[in-house]
Amino acid sequence: MxxxxxxxxxxxxxxxxxxxxxxxxxxxxxxxxxxxxxxxxxxxxxxxSGSMDINTDGVQTIVKDRQATEEKRYAEIEQAMTEAGYSEIKIREAQAIYSFALFNLSGDDVAEKLTECFLAETDEELAEKINGAFYTAFSVDEISAILESVRQEYG
Structure with missing residues (x-):
């Protein structure tokens, strides 16, 4: 059935x-x-299909320009902080903060402003000064994490 x-x-x-x-x-x-x-x-x-073209020359040009700008900023930060009498580790901290937090800023006074921020005695004061000088909103934890990685590397 x-x-x-x-x-x-x-x-x-x-x-x-x-x-x-x-x-x-x-x-x-x-x-x-x-x-x-x-x-x-x-x-x-x-x-x-093979119809997709990638402009690697344009990308390489952009990367080289950004590297040149960053190297210039590093030199400016190092010069400003050396003239102000900061130690090597403080210079590296400032460069790290620039690389991780302030890399998109433009202007000729970035190094001077950043140097003035390092008059702070604590990480909390430094975060406040950076936020005030550059109109950012970084937390103390973010700035402290950057500083701690530099201190472990160079300290």
Whole structure:
């Protein structure tokens, strides 16, 4: 005695598709299957099309310009802090703060402002002075983490 399968599937399909949740589940399964089938095809087409050009010269120029700017800032910070009588570790701390927190600032007075901030005696005061001088909102923990990494490296 064979059980007719088509009427059973029809009843299940009607029950599932008649509810909103059932339609969402079926739609999700169909969409997921399509994505799984189309992704490898898109990857293969992308690999073999060869029409994508990458401007590595432009990227290298930008990187070199940024490195030159950072090296210039480092030298300015070192000169300003040396003239103010700071130790080597304080100079490295200032350079680290510039690299990690103030790298996007422009202007000729960044080194002088940063040097003045190091008149602070504690990390809390330093964070306050940096936030006030550069209009930033760094927490004491962020500044302390930068300083601590320099102190471990050079101290």
């Amino acid at each position: 064979a059980v007719p399968i088509i009427p059973i599937l029809k009843k299940i399909g009607t029950a599932v598709l008649s509810s909103k949740k059932g339609r969402k589940v079926v739609g999700g399964i169909i969409l997921g299957s399509l994505v799984l089938l189309m992704t490898p095809a898109a990857v293969v087409l992308g690999i073999f």
